[in-house]
Amino acid sequence: MGSRRKFIKKTSAFGLGAMVAPEFIAAMDHRSSQSKLKVGIIGVGLRGTAHLANLLLREDVEITALCDIDPFRIDLSKGMLKDAGKAAPKFFGKDEYDYRNLLEMEEVEAVIIATPWRWHVPMSVDSMKAGKYTGVEVSAATTLEGCWELVDAYEATGTQLMILENVNFRRDVMAVLNMVKNGVFGELVHFRCGYQHDLREVKFNNGLQPYGGGVEFGEKAISEAKWRTEYSVKYNADVYPTHGLGPVAVMADINRGNRFVSMSSFATKGIGLHNHIVNTGGKEHPNAKVVFKQGDVITTTTNTSRGEPIVITHDCNLPRPYSLGFRVQGANGIWEADGKRIYIEGISPEHQWEDSAAWLKKYDHPLWKKYGEFATGSGHGGMDFFVLNAFVESAKRKIAPPLDVYDAASWSAVTPLSAASIANNNQPQAFPDFTRGKWKERKPFPWMSDGYNR
Numbered sequence: 001m002g003s004r005r006k007f008i009k010k011t012s013a014f015g016l017g018a019m020v021a022p023e024f025i026a027a028m029d030h031r032s033s034q035s036k037l038k039v040g041i042i043g044v045g046l047r048g049t050a051h052l053a054n055l056l057l058r059e060d061v062e063i064t065a066l067c068d069i070d071p072f073r074i075d076l077s078k079g080m081l082k083d084a085g086k087a088a089p090k091f092f093g094k095d096e097y098d099y100r101n102l103l104e105m106e107e108v109e110a111v112i113i114a115t116p117w118r119w120h121v122p123m124s125v126d127s128m129k130a131g132k133y134t135g136v137e138v139s140a141a142t143t144l145e146g147c148w149e150l151v152d153a154y155e156a157t158g159t160q161l162m163i164l165e166n167v168n169f170r171r172d173v174m175a176v177l178n179m180v181k182n183g184v185f186g187e188l189v190h191f192r193c194g195y196q197h198d199l200r201e202v203k204f205n206n207g208l209q210p211y212g213g214g215v216e217f218g219e220k221a222i223s224e225a226k227w228r229t230e231y232s233v234k235y236n237a238d239v240y241p242t243h244g245l246g247p248v249a250v251m252a253d254i255n256r257g258n259r260f261v262s263m264s265s266f267a268t269k270g271i272g273l274h275n276h277i278v279n280t281g282g283k284e285h286p287n288a289k290v291v292f293k294q295g296d297v298i299t300t301t302t303n304t305s306r307g308e309p310i311v312i313t314h315d316c317n318l319p320r321p322y323s324l325g326f327r328v329q330g331a332n333g334i335w336e337a338d339g340k341r342i343y344i345e346g347i348s349p350e351h352q353w354e355d356s357a358a359w360l361k362k363y364d365h366p367l368w369k370k371y372g373e374f375a376t377g378s379g380h381g382g383m384d385f386f387v388l389n390a391f392v393e394s395a396k397r398k399i400a401p402p403l404d405v406y407d408a409a410s411w412s413a414v415t416p417l418s419a420a421s422i423a424n425n426n427q428p429q430a431f432p433d434f435t436r437g438k439w440k441e442r443k444p445f446p447w448m449s450d451g452y453n454r
């Protein structure tokens with residue numbers, strides 16, 4: 001909160017009210033017609049309101065429409081706009097398809113979709129078809145058909161879609177990307193990553209609070225437990241691959257000179273969610289009878305055309321500390337996020353891990369150097385500021401975002417491919433080439449710049 005206050009105070013110094021640093025002022029000059037990007041948000045649950053809070057801090061954004069089928073979330077958003085001293089936008093949500101009326105609004109140029117996963121593809125496709133610069137939360141799709149629908153809609157309309165993967169903007173991840181680009185690790189060989197997060201209190205609650213307090217899910221629960229837990233009932237799959245895979249896919253130039261070729265997945269037995277219900281709600285609770293299809297730890301190995309396999313772990317049903325388990329390994333050395341350690345041959349003491357702090361500082365990303373102080377209060381340690389900043393700056397300029405539809409499709413495809421592999425005795429699954437061969441020519445995004453003025 002302290003840093004949030006500092007952010008507002010510091011940015012007010014520019015005489016723009018809430019926002020911000022010189023780039024934003026310069027960026028406004030680059031726009032031909034309007035001075036503010038007109039944004040609509042579909043889904044103002046926990047994530048959507050976090051985005052709303054961050055967008056309300058920006059002087060270069062006007063919230064023109066909000067949509068949610070839950071009147072409580074609409075009321076809460078109304079309060080946020082009022083507190084920020086902003087004009088009331090148009091509100092939608094009379095039924096599940098009312099978002100289409102939001103998409104018809106001329107006063108919406110860009111759309112952020114932060115709804116449950118099953119809505120991501122239809123909403124994104126409709127949004128692209130309506131010509132709105134589209135940002136979709138993670139994962140973008142849960143089926144291969146859905147991944148293709150996203151790609152096809154983009155190619156048919158030319159309207160950009162950005163997957164809003166915030167971990168790509170984490171400070172250590174961006175510093176390591178900087179090291180990769182500067183050849184610190186030499187030729188890359190291997191990556192590890194994953195989503196390792198004890199979600200038991202996210203998957204179950206008491207219908208009154210978003211986290212824990214009971215073991216309900218589905219209709220009797222609220223927030224993510226209302227819709228997310230059913231994926232653990234129905235699918236034995238890595239249902240949330242992008243927080244881990246997104247950052248290493250960028251380091252490995254996936255869809256830009258490299259591509260995923262095939263993958264196999266393995267699932268452990270699943271005991272964590274049942275144990276949680278019994279231990280918390282008692283063995284007589286009706287949910288103690290629910291059979292969860294999902295294994296507790298799902299391990300996927302994805303090979304790439306450059307021969308740099310990526311091991312991805314999904315581990316969300318057992319007690320454990322949070323970790324995305326990053327490892328980046330190349331000809332010259334290795335970095336691991338767990339343990340905050342690094343080894344670079346010829347520089348680190350022989351055969352010994354070094355603390356990575358000095359390396360991360362030395363290779364701090366230019367964007368973090370420029371905006372780190374502003375960003376830190378924005379949520380998830382600052383990365384939420386950067387992911388939205390990338391979206392807004394790209395949308396204002398109508399240029400391709402750093403994380404595009406091909407990234408969205410190929411990272412999200414791990415979900416259906418892991419389900420197919422596990423269901424078929426861990427058989428390797430061929431990875432679709434969502435770029436239809438363009439990966440060979442596509443150049444890496446200019447990640448190391450400190451802005452988006454291209």
Ligand SMILES: NC(=O)c1ccc[n+]([C@@H]2O[C@H](COP(=O)([O-])OP(=O)(O)OC[C@H]3O[C@@H](n4cnc5c(N)ncnc54)[C@H](O)[C@@H]3O)[C@@H](O)[C@H]2O)c1
Pocket residue numbers: 042043044045046047048067068069070073093095096097099114115116117119137138139164165166222223224226380
């Ligand atoms: N990047 C991150 O760090 C991060 C963090 C949390 C959630 N997420 C993602 O954000 C998305 C939303 O998650 P959440 O935690 O906000 O969930 P949530 O359940 O709190 O919010 C979802 C909202 O969507 C609304 N909604 C559902 N169907 C709708 C429809 N047809 N039209 C309009 N509104 C509709 C619901 O009423 C709800 O308010 C998910 O994809 C999730 O994976 C990402």
